[in-house]
Amino acid sequence: MSMLTPPGMGGKYRITGDRYPRMRRPRNHRRIVFAVIGAATALGLVGWGTLQLIDVFSGGTATRAAGSTECRPVAAPTVSAKPVPQPGEITVNVYNATARSGLAKQTADELKKRGFKVGKVGNAPAAYDKKVKGTGILLGAPDVADGRMKVLGTQLGGASTQADQRKGEDVDLIIGDRFEALAEKKDADQALVALTGPSPTPSGQKKKC
Incomplete structure (x- = not known):
């Protein structure tokens, strides 16, 4: 009989061997789960705090990059375009630099029908007679190039432009x-509308994200 068997006990209660049985405490799985959750929460708080610090020093771009949809209203720029003159405000002198006769008068009459004022014709x-190889030249003072020349x-x-x-x-x-x-009148009218038509002026505020 083994020395581990208490006196008076035998049979199925007899303990064999010369070592005491090891008694292990059951593992506490709940404690492990809580520990994992706590660690994840701590890491999340640390990451959030870091993001807030970055956001402060970067002017808010980090928060927006992280998915924020908050926008800040900013004043829209006001665009003021220089008014373009209408054909009735423009006086055109028509000169013929070709060998074809009557071309200046014919062109001047058509321009008058389209609303332009006609000055000298001849x-x-x-300096230009028989020397203009292209379609034509628009000639005027430097300060009329962006207005009257474009309308004509x-x-x-x-046609080329010169000052x-x-x-x-x-x-x-x-x-x-x-x-x-x-140019065909319908095409010229469309080009004229696109050039002289009012441009929308932005006003109010828009959001900057």
Whole structure:
């Protein structure tokens, strides 16, 4: 009988061997689960605090990058475009630099029908006579290039623009060798509307995200 068997006990109660049985305490799974959850929560709080610090020093871009949809209202810029003159405000001098006769008067009459004022009509000055190889030249003072020349240019495709030292606001149309006719009226009207039509001016506020 083993020394581990208490006196008076035998049979099925007899303990064999010379070692005491090891008694292990059951593992507490709940404690492990709580520990994991606590660690995850702590890491989340640390990450959130770090993000807030970055957001403070970066002007809020980190929060928006992380998925925030908050937008800040900012004032929209006001656009003020320089008004473009209407055809009735533009005086056009029509000169013929080609060998074809009557071209200046014919073109001047058509421009008058389209609402332009017509000034001088005749042959081109010697500096341009028989020397304009393209469709034509629009000639005027430097300060009328962005207004009157552009409006007249809607009636004549392919014409080049030049500036001289004149003081007035009239514009010269010098007809060149490749000129055939003014642009179709419907096409010229569409180009004129696109050029002289009012541009919407932004107002109020818009949101910046």
